Amino acid sequence: MAGFTAFLLAFFIVNLCLYDGVWALTGPQIAQDLKKSLSAGSEVFLPSDPAYANQTTARWEITAAPTYVVAVKPDSIVDVQKIVKYAAKNNVSFLATGAGHGYTNTLSALHNGLSLDLGNFSTIEIDSAANTVKIGGSVRAARLIAALQDAGKEMPVGQCTCIGMTGFSLGGGIGPYSGLYGTASDSVAEIEMVTGAGEILTVSQSQHPDLFWGMKGAGFNYGVVTAITYNIYNATNGGQALNADMTFPGSQNGSVWELARSFVGNHPKELAITFSIQYNATLGEMAIVGNFIYAGPLENLTALIQPFLDLQPAALNISSVPWKDVASSALYGATNQGCAGTGVEYVPYAVNLYQIDVPSMVAVVNFMNKTMAATPDVQTAVVALAQYAPSGFQLHADASSAFPYRDAVIFAQIDGFAFSATPVPALTAFGASVRDLLHKGSGKTELQTYVHFAHGDEGEAAWYTEGKLRSLKALKAVYDPRGLFSFYNAVGRRGGNYTTR
Ligand SMILES: Cc1cc2nc3c(=O)[nH]c(=O)nc-3n(C[C@H](O)[C@H](O)[C@H](O)COP(=O)(O)OP(=O)(O)OC[C@H]3O[C@@H](n4cnc5c(N)ncnc54)[C@H](O)[C@@H]3O)c2cc1C
Known part of the structure; x- marks a missing residue:
């Protein structure tokens, strides 16, 4: 015994x-x-x-x-x-x-x-005649966009090039050319995957269309993708884009938001706008950096941004860049730099805005200014507001996929960057407060958050909307009955606090 x-x-x-x-x-x-x-x-x-x-x-x-x-x-x-x-x-x-x-x-x-x-799934196969590209499940944006540019093609990609194209697309995938083409998931033609039920499936509009619908916006809930095929498009404007960056002192923020609001309902599809609200520790005040990416000629961009130029920004840079370099050029190159490397301490918060309410935005900047001046630990935080043209999102009906935010005016992120773990609690409190303030002026009583930008405490209704959850849960019961795919803002997860360590 x-x-x-x-x-x-x-x-x-x-x-x-x-x-x-x-x-x-x-x-x-x-x-x-x-x-x-x-x-x-x-x-x-x-x-x-x-x-x-x-x-x-x-x-x-x-x-x-x-x-x-x-x-x-x-x-x-x-x-x-x-x-x-x-x-x-x-x-x-x-x-x-x-x-x-x-x-x-x-x-x-x-x-x-x-x-x-999925590191071994790394191939890129462009079929220029068919206007498609098939990639392995771990391909990063940087490799794909370089290959597409060489082939005279393009598709919607994000603001940073280190991210995985499949992961990006499974949540929708939004970026500067969303005004032209909508989400990356709108361009998905076919997916090869293993479901949570252990089946190998090819999924498209004609094969398992129910799962195809769910994979486009909530895809990380249902299986492992080994390959994904996208529809691609002939390069716009000869494959060149214009990048304009300009910096305004925080004291001008009300005027900046008024101008941003003038684009709502009137936003050319070739133009993507991003604002970065940050603290200038040297000057001890807020700064607003505006970024304008335009897929067209300089005279058209100049006419569009003239009201911003009339505010006489403290710094200005306008350059023509190949489409593949848009991400590395935007916001004086800062956006893409944040993507590089690994092991980053980062506290994310986010909320979608369905209007630009100028007094609310001014209140956010005032709160940031007061809090950041008093709290050095949060001075590295940045609030990024992506204002894409709605035209691309509206090319596809809301019912066409699980992606639920075709009517968002701004995808707002509170990026709590830190150089060590010490400021994490302060950044967490700061991010939650800024999210609350932004939400108050968002035009919706319920919190709605683009799933990829989420903190994790928002819950399934905020990531997927009540309207889509019933179908997403039905798919979960069929394709992931054991709930194996439940760690990334999963269907079935309610809101609540999550410890960071
Ligand atoms: C610096 C930075 C900038 C960003 N900018 C943007 C942006 O401009 N627009 C935007 O929409 N998003 C953006 N994102 C969010 C980004 O799209 C998501 O973080 C995305 O999940 C990254 O995918 P990944 O493969 O790199 O990550 P991973 O951490 O590898 O994956 C994230 C989730 O997707 C799942 N997943 C990934 N690959 C597969 C696969 N092949 N099969 C099944 N599941 C898979 C993972 O299991 C996990 O649940 C940004 C993120 C960062 C860090």
Whole structure:
């Protein structure tokens, strides 16, 4: 009997570990099991392996990051299917990793899990005649846009080029050319995936159209995408765009918001506007940086932004850049710089605005000015307001996909950047207060937040809207019945607080 007890004890120590009060398979055990069953081209890494750091995809944000005991890089869709089935059978929590730039606090609920790293799915195949591009599930925007520019093509991409195209598109995917084409998900033609039910499926308008609908806006709820095909478009304006950056002192913010409001209902599809509200510690005052990206000739842009120029900005830069360099040029290059690197301390908050209410916006800037002057820990925070033309969003009916925010006027983000963990509590309190103030002037009583910009405490109705949740839940029951895909602002998750460490 004593021998049997000793055997059982040894078995548990080698194979199982008590994580968060639950017995779970150890990383070495999972690694051993998967190495046996996956194809030769697949790779399995333990965090203790020297290769883990440079062979697996690191996370951009660490403030609320998931933790892993093993990372697996499958080589084929069949390998992905095996991993999903293994994880389901053995209660191994996992997350598909594209480019690792997701940052919602709900990710911090994944402890001691498995990173299903799609790094081996990295091909880009452009078919210029058919106007399509097929990419692997981990391709980053930077590689795709360089290849599209070379081919004389374009499609909607985000403001930063390090993010994974698949992850971006599964939540909708918004950016400067959304005025022309809508969300990235509006351009998706076909998806190859393994569902949470363990099935390999090709999903499109004609194959599993119900799931196709859900994948375009809530896609990270239903499975792992190994490849995605987009419709692409001939380059606008010869593949060149204009980038205009200008800086205003905070004291002019009311005039800036009045001008921003004049574009509502009157916004040319070729123009994307972003405002960055930040604290100038040297001057001890707020600054508003306006960025205007225009897919057309200089004289047209100049006419559009003349009222802003008449405010005599303190700094001004206008340049012509290839489409692929739009992200790296905008806001004097600051937006894309924030995307680079990994291990960033970051506290996100966000809210969609459905109007520009000038007194509310002035109140936000006043609050920021007062709080930031008094609290050095929050002086690195930036409020970014993306005001895209509605025309692209309106090319597609609301019912065409799970993406629910075609009528948002501004996608507002409170970016709580920090150089260490120390300011995280102050940035959290600051971000929540600024979100509340922005929400008051948003034109909606309920909180609505673009799912990719969310903090994680908003809940499913804020990310997906009540109107879409019924269908999304029905899809969840069919395609992810065990709730394997539940760590990223998931359908079924209510609002509430999430600890960051
Ligand atoms: C600096 C920065 C700038 C950004 N700018 C924009 C912007 O301009 N517009 C915009 O819309 N968004 C923007 N985002 C948000 C971005 O779109 C999301 O963070 C997106 O999830 C990133 O995808 P990823 O593959 O890099 O991240 P990951 O962390 O790898 O993935 C995020 C989520 O998507 C899932 N996922 C990723 N790949 C796959 C796959 N192949 N199959 C199944 N699930 C997958 C993951 O499981 C996870 O749930 C920005 C993010 C950052 C950090």
